[in-house]
Amino acid sequence: MQMKGAVIAITGGARGLGLAMAQHLGQQGARLALLDLERDTLDQAVNTLLDQGIDATAYELDIADETAVSETFAALVADMGPLKGLINNAGITRDGLLVKVKDGKVEKGLSLEQWRQVIDVNLTGVFLCAQEAACRMVEAGEGGVIVNISSISRAGNMGQSNYSAAKAGVASMTVTWAKELARHGIRVGAVAPGFIETEMTAAIRPDVLEKVTRGIPLGKLGQPEDIAQSVAYIFANDYFSGRVIECDGGLRV
Template identity: 45%
Template sequence: MQLKDLKIIVTGGAQGMGAHFAQRIHEAGGQVAVGDVNEEKLAALPAGIHRRKLDVSNEQDVTDFVQWAHGAMGGLNGLINNAGILRDALLVKKDRTTGQVKKLSTADWNAVIGVNLTGATLMVREVVTKMVETDQRPGVIVNMSSAARHGNRGQSNYVSAKAALAANTVTWSREFAPFGIRVGAVAPGMIETPMTQGMNQKARDALVAAIPVGRIGEPEDIWQAVKFIVECDYFNGRTIDVDGGHNF
């Protein structure tokens, strides 16, 4: 597929990587419908980019957004499943001073799974339903997994969601092949976004020091992988790690 032919949804697209993806597709002549919970950031997107509030963890929101996006763009042939949140904590932690034992809260588990996995799955389901109903082909889905999907301390919820997305990229590529829809995934390492900018500086420095290429990634680094998946019609069912060689 060519970027100029895209009529694509980008979730979590009000800032960070999602906003960068939307901007690049818009610049290439494609149509983009951006969804995000942050209405203030949505309003700041460039003219010509469709935008509407979207909570991917809300099933009705997802259904309504996909219907709206299809109408706004006069069709729908793609999805970049980018929306995600962090609620990091050890599953079980013992305070070294007080001896108090703390647990990852069920609320934090459910919040991350709700957005990063259930929400992503709902988006795929509704987008593909619309594409099949309208016999739209070819089509492409790009899931945003993570290099942390193999396991990362303090991220049981996040790892579970991102590992499942990578696995379902294979599942969905096989299920949707008869409809002419490809599915790929990108697994970013540490990327310069508002999410990572809020990290503890000491922890951030330690992580950057462990990246063999010697720097934190930029949204453009991830965009190159997304662009490849969109444009390479022989790519399907695989996850591309873009992490500077960082071994989580």
């Protein structure tokens, strides 16, 4: 897909991986719609991109709100023109063990609220945005590309029942949608990052993060730009669909 002039929506686009993707694709000529929760952070991100000569517009959105998603995508298309790409990047963590055992006493760990919060954003939000984007792309009749951000945790990770389940679901939906939408000229792919230097990994206890880093064959955390390059590859390769790119420094074997 040609990037120049293409309208690309990025959820969670105001910081971290999302902003790195916006900068990378924007440098190739894409016009970016940044979708995120916090207006101040959004405005700051858009101003940063504009200062770099990148066309970007901010849209405040809770991706777990079906009505808000529909209204935002309608406004986006009205403002910017036909949607050519969507990057489902927004995500949260609410970690906890399934059960806790202390001094021989067993108690519940991960709460139902923590479970629902992560599933609502990381799985349902991906579904809602992809469905709305696909509808807009089909109506425009020009095809398009949807890129979902999964995770190395989709294979299972201690303390992340909710996050792992959601990211495994994202990988499965990627394959499903690729099969369903191919007839409309829409490709769907995913990237599964490993441990990347973002606000999310910065919140990990230093000793734990050091242990994780030692276990990565390349011996270092990835950079947001590494994931941006993987996303850009999916957009660029017109024969790529229904697959997940794992970008994790060789951690998952």
